[in-house]
Amino acid sequence: MNAAYNDLSSTFTRLYRFRHLNSIVGWDHSTMMPKNGNDARAAALAELGVLMHNMITEPALKSKLDAADQENLKPLERANLREMKRAWQSANLLPAKLVEDMSLASSKCEHAWREQRPANDWKGLAENLKDVVRLAREQAKLLAAEKGTTRYDALLDMYEPGMTTAKIQAIFADVKTWLPDLIAKARALQANDALVKPVGPFAAEKQKALGLAVMKHLQFDFDGGRLDVSAHPFCGGVPEDVRITTRYREDDFAQSLMGIIHETGHARYEQNLPRELVDQPVGLARSMGIHESQSLSFEMQLARSKPFLKLIAPLVREHLGDQPAFSADNLGKLYSRVAPGYIRVDADEACYPAHVILRFEIESALVNGEIEVDDIPALWNEKMKAYLGIDTKGNFKDGPMQDVHWPLGLLGYFPSYTLGAMYAAQYFATIRRLHPDLDQKIEAGNLAPIFDWLKDNIWSKASELSTDELVARATGEALNPKHFRVHLETRYLA
């Protein structure tokens, strides 16, 4: 009965187990590994990459997928088969050699980046990055030919199935018409708003203890996950053992706290994926945009709201000491301050989309071959000036070297952040309709309306539905960027 489907299911369970090794060793690479371990680690990860690629490109899979299509599958199994096909299709368009080369090149580039970035060594990074981009273009070319898309769309589709450059351009073009004005107005409104600056230093240990306390509030499952330190914060590991990371600056607790909350959003999605489907493609998180919509639901919609900051202000004082800056009111000002800056991950909610639009425009041109790696710094500077009024000339480390995505070969990922912010705004518009007293509940520490809604509508659905269906069923409509604009106007201009 359903022999082909069951056979496929076993293969994907094996792949899931190998991906487990890849995730944990990858986490170790970014959090624990001493520098001289890199060459052996890169070789080991590349070998595993080839193995997994060989499994998913095994010739017999094609006929099994076709045979399973004819079998009598339940709806969830049919959805699983659809996701199996997606995984199969992406992988089978890429030769093993290219996968291995990319693994080696990105591992090398990322590892060197860790020391090149603080040294502001753009030239050093560019040398490795050219290899990564060359291989990403090869990947994109092969995928695009098959999918009948542009090269960049072919990469986009890996992170955000169904999304296209055209759709994003339309959304971003709209954002560009109102965002600069919104930023200017918000800054004008905040100009005379006295903000008390927190007085450091804040020992990393104390920041960690605060972070752990807030994670507990946000119901992170510590029996199934950890918090550690890495150069670039991320959420890794596996659903059964989620590893989030942050970085601490002793002169500024504010960023690490929000960073931890952001990653906790990713983590709760992973921790609450349906456990009985965890080893199958349909049990995976839906897309990177939906993933970011979780982190941004936590960080932007929930944690930067006044009622939440009122809720956790006592925790901040408990761990970092009592000072005027830690009143709920002042924390509210601190976390809604609109101030254009160099760093995307430190950006406020209003400026953030500008960072993403800039990266989207550069990386899509890069993948499509319209520009080269050497063109990046000038373009970066030009767009930072245009969108945020900031000059980054010569400051590579806070410019195009700031993110780990490109060194890792993750081209096509950035738009997910702003799509995620838009989904998150749409979720909260729905939750607020269901709970008109949401702010009072949050302030009272009752976060169940949010977590229950996310669990029922997003987390438990995994990849059962397409992104559009998922969002439509949850909120009553497909992606509607209006909610994001309304949210920003309510928070910053009201």
Added chain:
Amino acid sequence: MNAAYNDLSSTFTRLYRFRHLNSIVGWDHSTMMPKNGNDARAAALAELGVLMHNMITEPALKSKLDAADQENLKPLERANLREMKRAWQSANLLPAKLVEDMSLASSKCEHAWREQRPANDWKGLAENLKDVVRLAREQAKLLAAEKGTTRYDALLDMYEPGMTTAKIQAIFADVKTWLPDLIAKARALQANDALVKPVGPFAAEKQKALGLAVMKHLQFDFDGGRLDVSAHPFCGGVPEDVRITTRYREDDFAQSLMGIIHETGHARYEQNLPRELVDQPVGLARSMGIHESQSLSFEMQLARSKPFLKLIAPLVREHLGDQPAFSADNLGKLYSRVAPGYIRVDADEACYPAHVILRFEIESALVNGEIEVDDIPALWNEKMKAYLGIDTKGNFKDGPMQDVHWPLGLLGYFPSYTLGAMYAAQYFATIRRLHPDLDQKIEAGNLAPIFDWLKDNIWSKASELSTDELVARATGEALNPKHFRVHLETRYLA
């Protein structure tokens, strides 16, 4: 040219890369993983185990090994081929199912042991341990049939190639004739020797800082390794990235410090294996006994000596504060105190062999089917009384539950510890012949005579020679337990 050999060499390089993943993920399992990660981790490691087993049992390997035998190999390649055959032979006698079952059973048993041990839950452990022992017996039976040995000898041979129950029994029978007397005499001599007890608590952090400082003295390469915490100390990771662990008790710094030094001995062996051979069987450490001879050269021969303690006494005072117990003289007394106790890893140098003899006698009877898991506590108690005069009845956690070896299925390993102590005594007898002023050099912080000798004679040789040849070339004779007895008499009865 040498097509078969080169082909084999590639296969072993791939195996080495997969072993890298196994080692790092295994380290994570013992140091970092939260408890709910265990099932998925066990499944992933079992899958990897099956993969590696399939690689080494691939039918074509047999004919390649035969073909390589006829090729024109250099001596080092010939030694590599010999080690390849050893690896091939061990693996090919075990079916994949048995390997997978053992991986699952030992992972389950070890994980449960972490909570069962503090709860003194022998019954709980016994239930899992019976599975592990049943599988170990199956392994032993299959290996023994092929090797023409007893079952326990077949397991011994995995850790200590060439070693037999008969040889060990002869050595241990001799030790039993003089050790109880030596312990009694040493205790009598020390009875009136005023020992100042260190006054705690000693914060784990400070102990760690002291440990790191001593590791630096011992030339641990921190760019190629780390120090972390685990329930049971071990040296893991890979030669390029060696992970050692310890555990801290805030009321007692002495054990963790020596534990760190012990693991540093293992680590320097791994870190100094010839890097150009690192991905081949001939590049591996020679045996577990030789491995223990490194940790015990560091811990027993070097670190518990008076001149070394004189050298590091200022470091102890610097990190843990100045107190009368931290004079070089008192540290010397502290670290040479003969006092029978429950715990093997906390045992003094003179009592340690008694712990090993007890385990050897129990585990060999267990593997050979002469006793069952349920018989262990009574036998343990009987032998602890006979060899060390200690009653362990009902105290399972400090009795047969204290070691991770049996839960992990590592039966046949324990004798390596005392063989290692004997090899180490033999090395130092040689080094002292070459450097009659060794103690003065150690006291002056010049450890080069020791490290250079170990590097030239042991570390750089990896598995090029058999254990007997290695030891004979290094010291001029095969294993001679006399040196160990002389060492103990010199240190404890002089």
